[in-house]
Amino acid sequence: MKAQPSPLSIPDFRAFWIARFSAVLATTAMVVILGYQLYDTARADYGMSVKEASFYLGLLGFAQFVPLLLLTPVAGWVADRFERRLVARLATAIDLIVALALGAATTAHMLTLPLLFGLAALHGIARVFVAPAMSAIAPNIVPPAILPRAIAMSSIAWQSASVGGPALGGFLYHANPALPYWISAGFLLLSIVALTPIRRIMPTAMSGSTHPLRQMVDGLSFVRTHRFLLGAITLDLFAVLLGGATALLPVYARDILHVGPSGLGWLRASPAIGAAGVALWFAFRPLHNNVGVKMLLAVAGFGVATALFGVSRSMPLSMLVLVALGGMDMLSVYVRSSLVQLHTPDTMRGRVSAVSGLAISASNELGELESGLLAALLGPVGAVVFGGCAAVAVAGLWAYWFPELRRARTFDPPETALPEAVMQEKPA
Template identity: 75%
Template sequence: MPTSPLQIPDFRLYWLARFFAVLATMGMVVIIGYQVYDTARADYGMSIREASLMLGLLGAVQFVPLALLTPVAGWTADRFERRTVARCANAVDMLVALTLGLVTYADILTLPLLFTLAALHGVARVFVGPSMSAIAPNIVPPELLPKAIALSSIAWQSASVAGPALGGFLYAVGAPLPYWAATGLMGCAILLLTPVRRIMPPPMTGHPHPIRQMIEGLSYVRRRRFLLGAITLDLFAVLLGGATAMLPVFARDILHVGTEGLGLMRGAPAIGAALVAGIFAFRPLHNNVGIKMLWSVAAFGALTVAFGLSSNFLLSLFILALLGAADMLSVYVRSSLVQLHTPDMMRGRVSAVSGLAISASNELGELQSGLAAALLGPVGAVVAGGAAAIGIAGAWSYLFPELRRAKTFDPPPEVLAQAVEQEKPA
């Protein structure tokens, strides 16, 4: 038996594919946000508050397709070969990156065009998430899954460090370059997934109609308070406390550091997160995992308040790195618990629900931040959001006591029984 997921060839290919895909995506996202804000200010003559609202609308147009297509994406990951679904979704995202590069090169950017391409990017990502998340549990033994999640988080977070910084510096050299790089990286991700063994999900049980099967994923989460609490904790904490949407405002008009500084600020949280994920990959948590997750969400909110009040660029980078470390602890525990508390036949649909919560917290969080910034200013919006995240951590510890009581990552008996049943020969 392997002692590390990296000893498994399929996992190594999966890890690299995830790294390249996230590297491309994060480079795209940071530049799209900056182009929306800069176009609103320079070409449309908007004020700081009006342009900040455009960043909020950018989050909204990416969330709408996610909200509509998440049940379909989860059902697809539980119905079709998961590796193929992931490759097709990455191919669509590659075409979006190519188109963004072409329109940037031709200097024909407008806000409606940027919003449309951002929405198409959201469509692609909603199918990538459930299919990629459901692959890992099928290529590593269950006892190695927490380590695999930590290593997968290293791929995500290290790419989240390099992607924004790379995108910012490439944009400073030539505006279309980040999109050309994203196109090539997504092509590499598709090629790396090709040799991975086929991941066919187990047969679906329950109602045979596809629509009912999609709804079963939502019903499964709703009926299990533990899963519901873990998923919604991240949803509301990041929805209210996320400062990412306001980073272009801080880079351009508060800290005055331009796209290069924006890339560093977008990458700083991922540095802290990658360090924490690296520790967990070799020394995973074993005890009191639930209460540690709740405290990490409270720390995330407090650090968000500190970032909003900072007027020093280096101090802001340090705070963002600590913020990323706190967020990684929460993500690591939540991802491990959700995956290990879900039977394989439901993993695609439950991952889609979890992905919808993450996307809602990110994209709707951008809308909330934009609206709050229009009313309170960017600094006031960030500070108020961080304080709200602290309140969410306290409220969830009492609304969902199951989270406080989670001592280990061990799956519940019913999930173990379903796993044994699936292993029986037909």
């Protein structure tokens, strides 16, 4: 068998990788500091109590989720209607404006809660448009045969930037409160520049209705009627919604493991370390067989690791379990993302990516709300253990309800999901 080329040997993918890494590094650094400043402003300038300021901190995530909820159909339609590289650059430019505004307001000591919430919502708007456009670019710049490796390498960019961004933001904030925003603006500009030399990616003409609203609804309808896509997307939605423990890590750091703020940083970094390691492995040793079963087993493993973390009282063991949790999550993401992209025709990739992005965001943001409510009823340990067991149950139920998932043997796409250009190149 002839060895497949590395995705990084393709100039367009190298530029895409740099753009993705730079944008994620900038936004994660920016959002972490934005949250800290909102809490500090509420306490210092508005005289709020800890509980009141914490409530406003929770509203910050909601402010970023609302644009995603409302604009996802529009963003998916835009990614399938207009040149995707241009859409990604314009959305990234909105985030660049947010970074510059926050840097200027911090320098001038003009931070207010309305300003911070408004800029957080604007960041949410940028996020909802950039995600489907960027997700739909990769399948158009690499051959289908190496798309799983390309997704793994793209995940390396995302995970490594997610680890480095918050740490970079905290370090820069210590030196100068406005510096994280100026540096983030520089990385966002680099992302825009990196996307520029990529060849123009014009979406395939949409079939069916020509009315924009009908085309937006078609994206949701396509996922709903395509059992494989519906099963893959909802598997992640419910597993993370029920099994996520991230929101309760501060409780474990302060009152259960007794490791304080520095320990919290290590706990937050551990899942990303595991995910980055697995993504790096698959970039060079991609999966080939029984991919659907392995995805379901990874979700079950994610649940088991979550439950083990819930009962752990040892910091080293807790970190080790969280590393395993992140690795299992990355395995699931790697398989699911590859299968979803390869089972989606190019005319629908932007809209399907938008639906998938909405599910991921809902599982994360609403999962934090679910964790908090459940912790109030069962306590933090009970909430985490219950969530882990629920994720295992989700894997079992989805294997039964969606047999299409466990029957997925390889990443070979069905004929109907291949882009037209690829179909034309296939020998008769």
